[in-house]
Amino acid sequence: MDTRKNVTGVERKVWDLIRELSPKLRDVTENPVLETILIVVKVLGARKEDVIAKDIIVSEKEKNIVKELVEKRASGYPLHYILGEKEFMGLPFFVEEGVFIPRPETEELVEMALDLIKRYSLRVVADVGTGSGAIGVSVAKFSGVTVFATDVSEKAVEISLKNAKRHGVLDRFVVKRGRFLEPFEKDYGKIEMILSNPPYVKKNAILPRDVLFEPSEALFAGKDGLDFYRAFFRRYNTEGKIILMEIGEDQVEKLKTILPDASFLKDTSGRYRFLYLNRRFS
Ligand SMILES: C[S@@+](CC[C@H](N)C(=O)[O-])C[C@H]1O[C@@H](n2cnc3c(N)ncnc32)[C@H](O)[C@@H]1O
CATH class of the missing domain: 3.40.50.150 (Vaccinia Virus protein VP39)
Structure with missing residues (x-):
């Protein structure tokens, strides 16, 4: 069930946001879209599959947090410090x-x-x-x-x-x-x-x-x-x-x-x- 339908304020569809922000990461990673998706997943607390497959609505507040983190990543700050974890073994x-x-x-x-x-x-x-x-x-x-x-x-x-x-x-x-x-x-x-x-x-x-x-x-x-x-x-x-x-x-x-x-x-x-x-x- 999509529990994010009742988000209010100035809303954005998640893929519009990913398309807008991911080019900012072109200079720091070979995977700008994937990294933007992972940041969105972290901020929204959503499942990666849902972010990719559903046109989830993102609130203005969430959008601003994602934007801030993408900009931080664009400065070279490591993705895994932003995500707070790294997979190993x-x-x-x-x-x-x-x-x-x-x-x-x-x-x-x-x-x-x-x-x-x-x-x-x-x-x-x-x-x-x-x-x-x-x-x-x-x-x-x-x-x-x-x-x-x-x-x-x-x-x-x-x-x-x-x-x-x-x-x-x-x-x-x-x-x-x-x-x-x-x-x-x-x-x-x-x-x-x-x-x-x-x-x-x-x-x-x-x-x-x-x-x-x-x-x-x-x-x-x-x-x-x-x-x-x-x-x-x-x-x-x-x-x-x-x-x-x-x-x-x-x-x-x-x-x-x-x-x-x-x-x-x-x-x-x-x-x-x-x-x-x-x-x-x-
Ligand atoms: C390259 S990191 C490896 C961390 C972890 N083992 C890994 O593989 O992800 C090296 C670690 O050694 C620690 N370190 C450096 N010199 C050390 C020393 N003389 N004795 C104990 N730890 C040391 C650093 O603080 C750092 O956490």
Whole structure:
């Protein structure tokens, strides 16, 4: 049933609005119409199918909110901060300003982690730099492991907990604020596998406009983008552990000098995007 028939004031049909506003997004996305539809869906609280298939009426107030958000998006502000969530591993994750938006390539890291958990019957896994909880929460959700997660950002701790609750793994997702695995120093011996999608962007890298709205501590890792790996492996004895971390595609050669016994794994598009060290079952 269309419950939106009684909208009053200066009304617009939804597709007139989408046609009017979507061209504003041409410079920031390859999908201006889809992104406008998603913003409309968010503002109207309607179903996407209804927005697409029915000529829903939009009130003046709703129109103004949609227009404001489309203009915000046109300035480069990330779509998923506007929508308040991002899908990862088929699950909706809350995201908001101050938290890194999970990327599709990280889903491949999670798939590999789930294979390793199964193959070696692992029980305790760490997620360093959990952000929205994308890695840790999905690994906990799709396997029986307990996850010890950390992040330097208080906002990330807050949002990852919300996501753990949303996906029913609050009892197996323990998150604490801190650097590397400092908050779990006492439990370090129990951790069998360490996962991370750390910051790995070079300090002076030129990034797309929307990425610059994401927290800098989630992105940048010194002059060559390797500060996180250098500091982590200098600090932790990883004997007896499995390590799986995301890396930048041009970082393999330099990482080989830091970690001569590491393997590097390709993503589905054939680029080396993951560092793998098996110091548990080698
Ligand atoms: C690229 S984001 C990844 C977030 C999430 N794991 C994902 O894949 O979507 C990196 C995260 O690491 C956190 N971080 C950066 N340096 C850290 C450190 N030394 N220890 C713990 N967390 C760190 C940042 O705050 C950020 O949330």
